[in-house]
Amino acid sequence: MRTTTWGMAALIMAALQTTTVQAQALGAQDYPTRPVTIIVPFPPGGGTDISARLIAQKLSMKWGQAVVVENRGGAAGMLGATAVATAKADGYTLLIGNVGTQSVNPALYPKMSYNPDTAFAPIGMIAELPLVLLVTPSLPVQSVQDLIISAKASPGKLTYASSGSGGAPHLTAEIFKDSAGINILHVPYKGGGPAVIDLMAGHVDMLFATVLESIGYIKSGKLRGLAVSSITRAPALPDMPTVAESAIPGFDTGSWVGVLAPAGTPTGIIEKISSDLNAVLAQPDTRDTLINQGATPLPLTTASFIARIDSDRKRYGAIITANGIRVD
Numbered sequence: 001m002r003t004t005t006w007g008m009a010a011l012i013m014a015a016l017q018t019t020t021v022q023a024q025a026l027g028a029q030d031y032p033t034r035p036v037t038i039i040v041p042f043p044p045g046g047g048t049d050i051s052a053r054l055i056a057q058k059l060s061m062k063w064g065q066a067v068v069v070e071n072r073g074g075a076a077g078m079l080g081a082t083a084v085a086t087a088k089a090d091g092y093t094l095l096i097g098n099v100g101t102q103s104v105n106p107a108l109y110p111k112m113s114y115n116p117d118t119a120f121a122p123i124g125m126i127a128e129l130p131l132v133l134l135v136t137p138s139l140p141v142q143s144v145q146d147l148i149i150s151a152k153a154s155p156g157k158l159t160y161a162s163s164g165s166g167g168a169p170h171l172t173a174e175i176f177k178d179s180a181g182i183n184i185l186h187v188p189y190k191g192g193g194p195a196v197i198d199l200m201a202g203h204v205d206m207l208f209a210t211v212l213e214s215i216g217y218i219k220s221g222k223l224r225g226l227a228v229s230s231i232t233r234a235p236a237l238p239d240m241p242t243v244a245e246s247a248i249p250g251f252d253t254g255s256w257v258g259v260l261a262p263a264g265t266p267t268g269i270i271e272k273i274s275s276d277l278n279a280v281l282a283q284p285d286t287r288d289t290l291i292n293q294g295a296t297p298l299p300l301t302t303a304s305f306i307a308r309i310d311s312d313r314k315r316y317g318a319i320i321t322a323n324g325i326r327v328d
Contacts, residue, residue, distance in 0.1 A: 028268030031091055035066040038094045038259075041080025041101055043073040047129045047210050050293050051257045052096040055126055058280035076166070076327070077101040078112060085119035089264035091273065095120065098129075099168055099255045099316075102309045107317030108166045108327060121265050122305045124274045125258040126281065127295035130230035131172050132214040133243060134223045136202045144227050144246035147206070151182035158184045161195040161204040166320070166327050168255040169195075169208040172229050174319050176208070179248045199223060210255070211236050211294030229254045235291040256298070258305055274302050 036059070040052045053069050060067040072080035081101050087093035095101075097120070106116040133144065141147045151158050160177075162170035165188045177184055187204050189195040192213055199207045200222050211234050217223040218237075227243045228234045231252035243251040259277060261270060280286055281299040290297045300308065319325070 028266065028272045031269050031272055032063055032065045034092065035068055036063070036092050036094065037068050037070055038096055039080045039084050040069055040071050040096050041073060041077035042071065044071050047212050047255070047294065048096055048098050048257050050212070051126050051129075051290065051295060054286065054289055054293075055096075055259070055277070055280065058283070058286055059276060062276055062280060076105055076109075078105060078109070081105075081119075082113045084260070084262055085114040087262050089121075089262040089266075091261060091265050091269040093262065094123070094273070095260045096126075096257055097260050098257045099312055100166075102258075102260070103312035104166060104168070104171065104316050104320075106313055107320050108325070119263055120260040121263050121270055122302060122309060123259040123261055123270055124277045124302055125256055125298055125300040125305045125308065126277070127257055127290050127297045128230060129168075129210050129212075129255040129257065129295055130228045130234045131169060131208040131254045132211055132218070132228050132234075132237070132240070133176070133206065133208055133226045134199060134214055134217070135206045135226060136199050136204070137221070137224055138202045139205050139224075141226070142224075144241075144243055144248075147226060148180045148182060148247055151180070151184055155183040156185060158182075158206065159187050159204045160184050161187050161189055161199055161207040163192040163195055163209075164188055164190060166325055168253075170325070171316050171319055172208045172253045173206075174323050174325070175253050176229075176243065176248070176251070178319075178322075179251060196223075213294075215294060230296065232296070234294070235296055236294050256308070257295075258300075258309075270302065 038052055038056050040049045042048050056067040056069045072083055077100055084093055084095035135141060141150055160173045192209055195207055198204050214225060215236060218225040225240055227241050227246045229243055231244055233242055278299045281297055287297045
């Protein structure tokens, strides 16, 4: 009798699990049935926000539902990330995260309002945002090699600006400094705009900035672009070499943007969003628009995206620890 009872219980549990899986699959097929909110944890106008609005428009057309972009900037992206981490895990609140929110902040901030290891379900990457190594026009260097030679000739004399301590431009410059074996001084600013203004005025010597921020100044001659930070050339600047090509083999850093959901979102919905995201990224006009915005389209599977987040967290965490980087 006991054996029969356990056997019946097992059959009932299996039936319930099958029913749950089938219900989730059916829900994923119907998703979305109402508007979806995408939270950008930064103010409007930056690279993350611009990419988010393009993807929101494309997904809205594919789904036949409104996809609303909501900016919740503050605390290095943690305010917006917290809103998603605590949202209902049903696929109707998503996060556009970047290398800062997902890989840098967990290494930079000892205390966060959510557990970065368990708060999110990564869905997929949208694009890389390579950085450009810019120098003030008055600096007599024409290449990365020239810059390294100049820095080694006068240790501690050259300065590099950043949009703030702990951001991708700052960490990229630190990786560049360590890789090249040079001593250059960090001058942090409260945002990329003031840093660019002082670079043009010659108050600082160099800066890593996104292609989107840089391309207009390069074309107008107000700033000199030496190289891009990614391992491959930026599609928007095809004639500009990479740092790896120019002087430091294997150099590869910068930012990226991707889509995440609250942890616990049904697997079927995650898979559907991932599939639909990759479908819109494969559209030629989507790719062309991203490239014109200075991005490098790079759709990744969910597993590959998770691996990228983890590997970048380890890499930037090592830089943060080795250089004693702290935020104000």
